[in-house]
Amino acid sequence: MTTLLVGVGGAIGSILRYWAGGLVQQAAGGAAAFPAGTLLVNVIGCVAIGAVAQLAEQRSSLGADARVFLMVGLLGGFTTFSAFANETMTAWRSGAVLVAAVNVVLSVGACLAGVAAGRAAIAAFVK
Numbered sequence: 001m002t003t004l005l006v007g008v009g010g011a012i013g014s015i016l017r018y019w020a021g022g023l024v025q026q027a028a029g030g031a032a033a034f035p036a037g038t039l040l041v042n043v044i045g046c047v048a049i050g051a052v053a054q055l056a057e058q059r060s061s062l063g064a065d066a067r068v069f070l071m072v073g074l075l076g077g078f079t080t081f082s083a084f085a086n087e088t089m090t091a092w093r094s095g096a097v098l099v100a101a102v103n104v105v106l107s108v109g110a111c112l113a114g115v116a117a118g119r120a121a122i123a124a125f126v127k
Helices: 002-027 036-058 064-078 081-093 097-125
Strands: none
Touching: 002 036, 002 064, 036 064, 036 081, 036 097, 081 097
């Protein structure tokens, strides 16, 4: 059952990632522009996983199946760290070293801040 929950969640998360990342990237100027779609998806995913993790710690009403579905499946399928790494390497190899460096700094910093923000929001508003 756990494998099915991860698989279904992952499928949903992957579809959402494709849709959201594509819309943002298109608005940012397409594939040749800064990988804004991947960055935004990673930040949103980090905020969401931080919120779910805090909720799971703070309230035991979020069961193991829900955590697996949401954190491993849905958010694991939604976030795009492998795409981030590949896009960063592609920029680096093509000589766009500044784009690669900015992408690393923004992605890591914003995603860590996102996890902290998700946890803080749940800690503040869910008792």
